[in-house]
Amino acid sequence: MPERGYQLLQDTVERLLRRNATYHLTNILKKTHPADIAYLFKLLDDRSAHTVFKLLPDVDTAADVLSEMHPSFRNNFIQSLSTERLVEILSAMADDDAADLLASLSDEVRENILGLMSYKDTEEVSELLKYPEDSAGRIMTTDFLALPENMSAQEAVQEVRKASATEMVFYLYVVDEEKRLSGVVSLRQLVTASDETKLSKIMTSEVVKVHVTTDQEEAARRVSRYNILAVPVVDDNDILVGIITVDDVIDVLREEATEDILKMAGTSEEEISSFSVWRSVRVRLPWLFAAWIGGVAAIKIIGGFEGHFSEHIALFASLAAFIPVIMGMGGNIGTQSLSITVRGLATGRIDPKLLWKVVFKEIRVGLLLGIAYGFLLALVGWFLNKSVILGVAVGVAMCGNMTLAAVVGTFLPLIAVKLRIDPAVASGPFVTTSIDVLGVTLFFVTAALLILN
């Protein structure tokens, strides 16, 4: 549905809700894609959303709609559903989606729900829930076709026909007698092969695969790098236990990018879809503390220099007016270097091994931009204060600070990677704070050396 279509859908649904035209409403919902219904829910108020959810044509649609909702929005939404309804919906859901939903519930609620579901439905879901969060095992589905090596192409086609409930069949996985993964056959290869050919003859044996405990981002990167539609997941014994499909890969890669942006700024995903003020405050508070500590350090530093300048307090006041421009320019160039490095590392386009090459480039970029803006600032300082030496001092400080900021913004994420820390985590507040503190120190040291001596 094009973006404008949602406006029309929302208007229609709201009009029918006001008129209580449930029959028409159900008809419209029948014709609407579950992904569109999930999007519609964000636009409706809570009461309308729940009324619409009750009118969904069947439990499969309800399961699809819940699967398509973003987790943070969904967790709010399901709180008002009865346990019975939730059990019914979860039983109709794909096992990976059900595991994802259950994982977000409290332990007590989850156990309660699992207890109420039939063994057939919970068996695989419980299996998935055993794998660590963010692992390949957690996002894989156990609905896949695994066929023996000596099966013929014709028999395999029969298997595809039978397996109507299996989600997204485009590869058939071939396993040996111990259920170990030995090859993959695309549906295309199967259709192209003659009836009697054994799968072992048409299969590709060099299979891109991941281990159950592989990080889900690494699994996603592999699907994306090799342009495949699904990646098989194996356990320690190379036994095929699941597959990760490309639609889940897209979700992982998008989440990853969003998380990178938000972590850099010292906040998190949690904040986006929630209107809870307290949650936002709780997420942001700790990272702002880094900036606060830095700011208090700057107060002490500037206070210290105030002593140095005690006989030239008017000069000190004139210099203070330059603090914002020196801090602001440093902060911005530092954020630029930081964003390039963090994103370059995430997409694999900057290799941590190139550390010194990257840092050396940033030194030169910072220096050139510092010379340009330092020169301009020297002119401003000279013009406003009729003092050549003050102009020179602010210009030199600006140039030094911009170079330093570019280096700090590049160096910190690269060092974080070497130390196996996520380079995006709150590097924004951390980088800008250290740049601020270094910047004011450098500024007053330069001014003291050039003007007072």
Add this chain to the structure above:
Amino acid sequence: MPERGYQLLQDTVERLLRRNATYHLTNILKKTHPADIAYLFKLLDDRSAHTVFKLLPDVDTAADVLSEMHPSFRNNFIQSLSTERLVEILSAMADDDAADLLASLSDEVRENILGLMSYKDTEEVSELLKYPEDSAGRIMTTDFLALPENMSAQEAVQEVRKASATEMVFYLYVVDEEKRLSGVVSLRQLVTASDETKLSKIMTSEVVKVHVTTDQEEAARRVSRYNILAVPVVDDNDILVGIITVDDVIDVLREEATEDILKMAGTSEEEISSFSVWRSVRVRLPWLFAAWIGGVAAIKIIGGFEGHFSEHIALFASLAAFIPVIMGMGGNIGTQSLSITVRGLATGRIDPKLLWKVVFKEIRVGLLLGIAYGFLLALVGWFLNKSVILGVAVGVAMCGNMTLAAVVGTFLPLIAVKLRIDPAVASGPFVTTSIDVLGVTLFFVTAALLILN
């Protein structure tokens, strides 16, 4: 290949290069996935990369490797290839990849190369190049299966067998007599249908499709939203002209996220894969100018207040020490609000229609955090300067500035969307600069009102 595997591959290739063991090297390259060879090239020095490229087993592999390279890296790389070699490789490339590569060349070089390619190879590529940059038409492939409505399932299977060169067949598109798109059949549905069934009986008629001029990001979002593997592209007359496959969608979504991060910081994609210092300087210079203008405005503003405080210059100097903490905290909370809003808009989780709801939430978040940190800062001010009134002044200014910063960081991107401007474009420098200028003004106004009166 797991990340560690690249180290091994690089070491082996470099060792064989030193020994001039070209036979072994070619054998290794034959067994390595083109995507891995493309990655390897980033780790090798220029000379080794070119030697390895010459040793690639065949022109198809060379075409695949070039397709997998990131554009900015590739453009550097191909400059050293002869025109003849490039013509040969482009002729072996998928049409969408060839169009992508050609679009990045200068007009003159492109025309020259197109002139040297055979008509068969250039026909479709030239067609793609006619569509605007970043449109669905530019990234679609014209390799797809379009079959008539009255064809039987059995005949369709024959078509799939014949179409061996076609990339990634998983959907067959069904067209009417005028070649207008009328439905889609998955390979799975085809295999499951009985031989004589007409395609019109098994096809899904409600097809998610995009227009050739649709923005590529919108096309990508649609594939991702409906969990499909490819989306058909139609022209003004609803005639099927191409398809966009999920592997290209992944690339578009990743690029989009990276661009968002970099645009927010006032830089661009161009910078990541290039070691050109001048290019980086050119990209960053204009956006830093916004910060510079803001900084110079702050100099004038603080200079103005200096006049007000002329009889209390020591007090003014004490206040100046608080500029960094007030600016820094404002900048950080502003960046948090900005990141959440920009990314929420990009992923569709924040709807621009909710503007006031979002802004109102941010006012409360900013106010609460402002009260917390303002109170702490008031204590610091009181303690360091033994002045209650100074403590109150800096605390109130901090609280006001943090609230203001949260609102500015949320409001500007939402307004940008309403004005149909990309909310990510340099919003970082723009937001922090306006927060800096507003912040120092607010700070000195508060101090002047509370302390001088």
